[in-house]
Amino acid sequence: MDQYTVLKVIGEGSFGRALLVQPKTDQIKWVMKEIRLPKAEGGMASARMEAVLLSRMKHPNIVAFRESFEDDSHLYIVMEFCSGSDLLQRMQHQKGSLFPEDVILRWFTQMSLGTMHIHDKRVLHRDLKSKNIFLTDHGTVKLGDFGSACALNSAKGYAQTYVGTPYYVSPEIWDNQPYNNKSDIWSLGCVLYELCTLRHPFEARSWKSLILKVCRGTYTPLPSHLPYELHYLIKQMFKTNPRDRPSIHTILSSHRVSRLLQKYIPEEELPKKEPKELVEKRANQWRKEEGEKVAMFLAQKSLLNTSTAEDTNFRTSSENRMGNIAPRKRWNKEPSNTVLQVLRNADIISSGDTATTQGSDSTKVGLQKQERKQWDKDPPERLLSLLEKAPLSTAFSTYIIHRQNNDVPDGLEEVYTDHYRLEPRSDDEDTDFEEDCHFDWQDELEKILPTH
Numbered sequence: 001m002d003q004y005t006v007l008k009v010i011g012e013g014s015f016g017r018a019l020l021v022q023p024k025t026d027q028i029k030w031v032m033k034e035i036r037l038p039k040a041e042g043g044m045a046s047a048r049m050e051a052v053l054l055s056r057m058k059h060p061n062i063v064a065f066r067e068s069f070e071d072d073s074h075l076y077i078v079m080e081f082c083s084g085s086d087l088l089q090r091m092q093h094q095k096g097s098l099f100p101e102d103v104i105l106r107w108f109t110q111m112s113l114g115t116m117h118i119h120d121k122r123v124l125h126r127d128l129k130s131k132n133i134f135l136t137d138h139g140t141v142k143l144g145d146f147g148s149a150c151a152l153n154s155a156k157g158y159a160q161t162y163v164g165t166p167y168y169v170s171p172e173i174w175d176n177q178p179y180n181n182k183s184d185i186w187s188l189g190c191v192l193y194e195l196c197t198l199r200h201p202f203e204a205r206s207w208k209s210l211i212l213k214v215c216r217g218t219y220t221p222l223p224s225h226l227p228y229e230l231h232y233l234i235k236q237m238f239k240t241n242p243r244d245r246p247s248i249h250t251i252l253s254s255h256r257v258s259r260l261l262q263k264y265i266p267e268e269e270l271p272k273k274e275p276k277e278l279v280e281k282r283a284n285q286w287r288k289e290e291g292e293k294v295a296m297f298l299a300q301k302s303l304l305n306t307s308t309a310e311d312t313n314f315r316t317s318s319e320n321r322m323g324n325i326a327p328r329k330r331w332n333k334e335p336s337n338t339v340l341q342v343l344r345n346a347d348i349i350s351s352g353d354t355a356t357t358q359g360s361d362s363t364k365v366g367l368q369k370q371e372r373k374q375w376d377k378d379p380p381e382r383l384l385s386l387l388e389k390a391p392l393s394t395a396f397s398t399y400i401i402h403r404q405n406n407d408v409p410d411g412l413e414e415v416y417t418d419h420y421r422l423e424p425r426s427d428d429e430d431t432d433f434e435e436d437c438h439f440d441w442q443d444e445l446e447k448i449l450p451t452h
């Protein structure tokens with residue numbers, strides 16, 4: 001801390017402050033996030049996650065990490081200063097005047113490249129929204145705020161069944177399904193839609209109407225002057241079934257829109273397309289010769305998923321022990337039954353102002369915003385009842401809900417190996433990739449927090 005001069009406070013977040021700082025040795029400005037470390041070990045772990053994940057990301061479209069350290073029960077993360085503000089503020093400055101197509105495509109390409117980088121590392125952002133996407137003074141877009149991000153397969157990460165900002169959350173999350181790479185795609189679709197229209201795709205006057213719109217994937221079409229490819233892309237990104245949404249690789253390399261994005265992708269970043277025959281050949285070979293062997297090996301390593309109530313309904317642990325695996329759960333085409341059932345019986349939950357992207361500033365009203373919210377029951381019933389008195393503007397805040405399995409004492413969560421998930425899949429099928437993550441972030445912590 002002593003080696004930096006604090007120039008000003010940039011803003012206040014849920015966990016602490018963001019400061020503009022300058023090292024005493026040079027003139028470069030950095031952002032230093034000062035995060036209060038909660039006393040409980042679990043909370044401390046999640047507060048450190050941002051530092052750990054950010055330190056693993058080196059990409060022109062991701063806010064760069066400089067260092068992190070702890071001091072006086074605070075965690076400090078020093079990162080690149082993006083002086084061009086965030087996309088939400090940038091859109092508000094437009095005062096209703098739409099961005100040119102060229103700007104939309106360039107920014108969207110850049111945020112997609114950043115997303116591809118994290119997805120390739122098996123990390124999910126989980127809170128992509130215009131407020132968490134920054135602009136440099138050269139007009140480059142960078143993904144930031146990895147405070148909610150999750151390196152999957154860590155037991156803690158898997159136990160968090162809901163995280164995100166309601167206005168950007170995909171239907172499967174309201175349906176209590178695991179977060180996956182396609183959930184990030186949905187949120188990215190929301191940001192793209194905002195760039196195209198300066199409005200949120202799922203504007204609503206109540207929580208009930210917001211969630212219904214999201215679960216049905218109903219939105220006002222993009223303005224007609226925009227190219228057909230963008231209309232088509234938005235339609236695909238807002239498919240209610242995550243399996244039908246394109247992966248970030250598909251968007252950048254083989255989707256109809258990729259033709260329009262190519263000119264904004266630097267040569268070295270162009271996603272490489274493997275010939276189909278090669279992919280199939282490798283998949284078959286893998287299945288026949290290596291499948292069981294690798295499954296056995298990984299069972300002792302990183303393919304241990306925390307069992308959740310929902311998963312237990314679907315695959316009992318005894319089935320797994322016997323190697324008798326039920327087919328992987330398929331996503332329903334219809335809007336979430338769970339949510340619809342709840343909503344049928346629910347009153348109008350709140351009817352605040354029509355939500356627009358302006359709404360985010362009023363998040364302090366209603367629910368307290370001092371800390372990220374943490375609840376111990378499954379959404380959406382619990383979530384909706386908690387939100388009953390909350391104004392809709394709180395739907396722009398980030399929430400984390402922890403699911404707890406009451407049958408299993410803390411620290412002794414049941415684990416099982418999901419053999420089915422070991423099978424290689426094509427890019428389009430790649431809906432849940434949490435199984436491949438070999439990320440032990442306790443180890444990572446030791447590496448990045450050595451001497452301070």
Ligand SMILES: Nc1ncnc2c1ncn2[C@@H]1O[C@H](COP(=O)(O)OP(=O)(O)OP(=O)(O)O)[C@@H](O)[C@H]1O
Pocket residue numbers: 010011012013014015016017018031033063079080081082083085086131134144145147398
């Ligand atoms: N790298 C950055 N460059 C420029 N401004 C930043 C950077 N990171 C954060 N900010 C700004 O600092 C302020 C506080 O950010 P912070 O991420 O701490 O909280 P938040 O995003 O406002 O809220 P939350 O913690 O709920 O996500 C915001 O106005 C944000 O735009």
